[in-house]
Amino acid sequence: MRILCLALAAASLAGCAVGPDYQRPALTDGVTAPAFKEIGSNGNWKPASPGHIDPTQPWWTAYGDARLNALVEQADAANQDIRLAEARYRQSQALVQGAESAWYPTVGANAGASRARAKNAQGVSVVGDSHAWSVQASWEPDLWGRVRRAVEGASDTAQASQADLAAARLAVQASMATNYIALRVADAQQQLYTRTVEAYKKSAQISQSQYRAGVVTRADVELANTTLQAAQAQAIDIEIARRQLEHAIAVLLGKTPSEFSLPPDALAFTLPQVPVGLPSELLERRPDIAGAERRAASANAGIGYAQAAYYPNLILSAAGGFAGAGFGSWLNAPDKVWSLGAALAGTLFDGGLRSSQVAQARATFDASAAQYRQTVLAGFQEVEDNLAALDLLAQERAVQDAAVQSAQAAERVSLAQYRAGTATYLAVITAQTLALNNERTALQLQGRQYAASVALVKAVGGGWNAGQLQASTSASPTTSGAVASAADAPSRQ
Numbered sequence: 413m414r415i416l417c418l419a420l421a422a423a424s425l426a427g428c429a430v431g432p433d434y435q436r437p438a439l440t441d442g443v444t445a446p447a448f449k450e451i452g453s454n455g456n457w458k459p460a461s462p463g464h465i466d467p468t469q470p471w472w473t474a475y476g477d478a479r480l481n482a483l484v485e486q487a488d489a490a491n492q493d494i495r496l497a498e499a500r501y502r503q504s505q506a507l508v509q510g511a512e513s514a515w516y517p518t519v520g521a522n523a524g525a526s527r528a529r530a531k532n533a534q535g536v537s538v539v540g541d542s543h544a545w546s547v548q549a550s551w552e553p554d555l556w557g558r559v560r561r562a563v564e565g566a567s568d569t570a571q572a573s574q575a576d577l578a579a580a581r582l583a584v585q586a587s588m589a590t591n592y593i594a595l596r597v598a599d600a601q602q603q604l605y606t607r608t609v610e611a612y613k614k615s616a617q618i619s620q621s622q623y624r625a626g627v628v629t630r631a632d633v634e635l636a637n638t639t640l641q642a643a644q645a646q647a648i649d650i651e652i653a654r655r656q657l658e659h660a661i662a663v664l665l666g667k668t669p670s671e672f673s674l675p676p677d678a679l680a681f682t683l684p685q686v687p688v689g690l691p692s693e694l695l696e697r698r699p700d701i702a703g704a705e706r707r708a709a710s711a712n713a714g715i716g717y718a719q720a721a722y723y724p725n726l727i728l729s730a731a732g733g734f735a736g737a738g739f740g741s742w743l744n745a746p747d748k749v750w751s752l753g754a755a756l757a758g759t760l761f762d763g764g765l766r767s768s769q770v771a772q773a774r775a776t777f778d779a780s781a782a783q784y785r786q787t788v789l790a791g792f793q794e795v796e797d798n799l800a801a802l803d804l805l806a807q808e809r810a811v812q813d814a815a816v817q818s819a820q821a822a823e824r825v826s827l828a829q830y831r832a833g834t835a836t837y838l839a840v841i842t843a844q845t846l847a848l849n850n851e852r853t854a855l856q857l858q859g860r861q862y863a864a865s866v867a868l869v870k871a872v873g874g875g876w877n878a879g880q881l882q883a884s885t886s887a888s889p890t891t892s893g894a895v896a897s898a899a900d901a902p903s904r905q
Contacts, residue, residue, distance in 0.1 A: 431716020
């Protein structure tokens with residue numbers, strides 16, 4: 413009866429947990445501003461309501477390229493970084509299960525039989541048989557919340573791993589979109605150089621004809637050939653970049669570069685309007701921010717786990733079975749044995765070990781909180797950077813497109829004047845070089861604009877939300893209410 417009363421009393425205390433209850437680390441003043449700076453400076457940007465990418469469609473489909481859609485889906489299924497993150501998430505889930513096992517009693521069993529020769533009191537050797545079997549159980553009530561804090565910390569870590577998985581998936585999706593767009597920009601540049609080289613060949617032929625007719629000097633012929641060969645060399649350089657982008661896409665797909673190739677295609681993407689929302693919503697929409705916050709929660713639970721070492725442990729045990737002589741019956745009533753027990757153990761002096769462990773746990777929490785705040789600040793920076801990039805790149809493209817038209821007109825005029833003999837070939841080369849450089853710059857700006865759009869989608873979470881994290885296991889089997897935070901342990905014992 414006393415043992416039963418002790419067990420009931422232990423169960424009633426199992427809802428308490430030492431250590432501070434978790435509160436999300438406070439951010440610095442001004443972090444959660446009412447609006448993004450770059451939205452306020454540009455009237456074309458409007459906060460979206462709701463502030464998420466369209467949840468009915470994957471975000472990359474907004475760019476209107478079927479090949480991109482297929483590649484991203486293949487990468488989701490085969491990318492090794494995603495598989496690594498998945499394995500780590502499963503590992504963290506198993507650690508939660510391992511921590512939860514401490515809530516339950518440990519049960520064991522053993523059985524044995526023996527035959528031995530011994531001398532009796534008269535000095536006569538006697539051979540005797542014996543048997544024994546028993547079942548033992550022991551349970552340590554979670555009086556001070558050590559197990560609860562361990563489960564809490566493991567669960568928070570598992571949620572952080574789940575957020576890491578979402579972040580890895582988003583990073584792979586964004587990398588695929590960025591590399592694919594860059595590859596199509598390279599295709600467009602190759603098409604530009606194909607047209608340019610053909611035009612330069614015709615110009616070189618004209619200079620050859622005029623040289624044979626004695627109209628121009630040999631220098632004009634060499635200038636034409638130099639311009640042609642320089643364009644051919646630049647086209648080869650673009651091919652290097654394209655092949656490397658193709659290799660990068662293959663790796664994202666979990667393939668070797670030799671297993672994958674993409675045929676050239678046109679640069680024909682739709683530039684979507686990315687819903688940005690409010691700065692405060694970013695804390696819920698970025699998986700890396702959610703992961704950093706969950707690690708801070710796990711570190712906070714570690715403080716309570718370390719403080720629980722100041723308090724004694726209570727272990728309740730019970731055993732029952734049969735033991736007797738001979739191999740006949742193993743279930744005779746006279747052979748029945750049983751025991752009940754309780755043990756209370758605690759450390760009186762450890763030279764400051766426990767206080768150092770608590771100090772370490774507090775420092776770990778402070779580091780996790782600082783990492784969380786830094787991740788939030790970096791997230792805001794990424795959004796602002798890409799908002800500014802999209803705004804200014806749109807303006808730059810408009811100016812650059814006008815420059816392309818002017819350069820093309822100058823090229824046509826100078827070439828016509830050269831044919832008529834009223835302009836030197838140096839004027840033609842200058843106009844051709846300006847036209848080529850401006851057209852190439854226009855394509856690069858277009859690629860940068862698409863890349864900034866993808867980066868903005870990634871910066872705002874790509875449609876992910878912290879509500880997708882699995883709920884943390886926080887209640888023990890012996891309690892259904894909230895954790896009652898006990899007073900902090902003394903700082904030193």
